[in-house]
Amino acid sequence: MPHPMLELYGVHRSRATRNVWLALEAGIDLQIVPVELAGRVADPLAADAPLNTKSPAFLAINPMGGVPVLKDGDLVVSQSLAINLHLARAYGGDLGPRDLTEAAQIDQWTLFAATDVEAHTLRIQTLVGKGATDDALAEAAEKYARPLTALEGYLADHSYLVGDRFTVADINLCEILRYATAMKGAYAPYPATQAYLARQQARPAFKQMWALREAEGRAAAGH
Ligand SMILES: N[C@@H](CCC(=O)N[C@@H](CS)C(=O)NCC(=O)O)C(=O)O
Incomplete structure (x- = not known):
């Protein structure tokens, strides 16, 4: 365009x-x-x-x-x-959004990523970078469980966040989820989220x- x-x-x-x-x-x-x-x-x-x-x-x-x-x-x-x-x-x-409903949903997932997820994933990435102990990592993962459990529930029956297609909401969330992959097995207890992230990261772009x-x-x- x-x-x-x-x-x-x-x-x-x-x-x-x-x-x-x-x-x-x-x-x-x-x-x-x-x-x-x-x-x-x-x-x-x-x-x-x-x-x-x-x-x-x-x-x-x-x-x-x-x-x-x-x-x-x-x-x-x-x-x-x-x-x-x-x-x-x-x-x-x-x-982008096709209508106001999708716009609200895209905003919702973007703000979820920014306010409910990013602090946890950055913390995990930083801890791994500093060679933190398994206990410290487990504690950080435990604090991350609440938003992840909510996301896992949604992704159990949705392939994408909004509109049954790939949108900016998926990019915004996946790039923030990515930080925690520094920790081996961070998403293993959340198979739908793990598979969702892997699918988006397999995209050519x-x-x-x-x-x-x-x-x-x-x-x-x-x-
Ligand atoms: N919330 C801001 C954060 C911007 C930010 O802090 N960016 C980092 C790089 S990812 C930066 O420029 N840090 C400043 C520095 O390291 O001097 C955003 O999402 O754009």
Whole structure:
């Protein structure tokens, strides 16, 4: 679908993955403007530092100092999930809502992901990264059980979250569920959720997004 020039400030190794996945699903041409995470830059405020999340020029665009940020003409949108909702509605065809009912359902699942799931999955990912004990991981998994049990019940008889088709709601939730896969067997007690996530991650656009992310990681590591 023809659309105006869309610029996404960020890097593939960030929450921009969810926007890149959606863009690849919808055939949206998203130009990446590289903005590195400050924590990955030796001296983020040095004169020769690459544009990063602490650069004054980037803070002028997003005072929160977080990527991604979308520029769509004069419209500047931060918050990765809001960016996806906008892209889906404006340029995503059936990835977006067909009516107000679907719009409410997409919002519901997106906010479920942001407010009921993300803190748990990020915590689990961080604990795994720090080499936490099995006990600490089990405790984090236990705290994650409530939203997962609710989701498992829904997915037991739904293939997708909204409208019996793949939508932006699935991208928004799956990218947030993904963090907890750092913990081996995190979704094993939730077979419908595990199978749902595996199905979405088998989509060509997800794999393309992941390849871009890995290529960026290799380039950053200097090989
Ligand atoms: N809720 C925001 C979070 C944005 C955010 O914190 N992004 C991280 C990268 S995923 C970041 O830019 N961190 C700043 C930094 O590390 O300097 C969103 O979903 O866009």
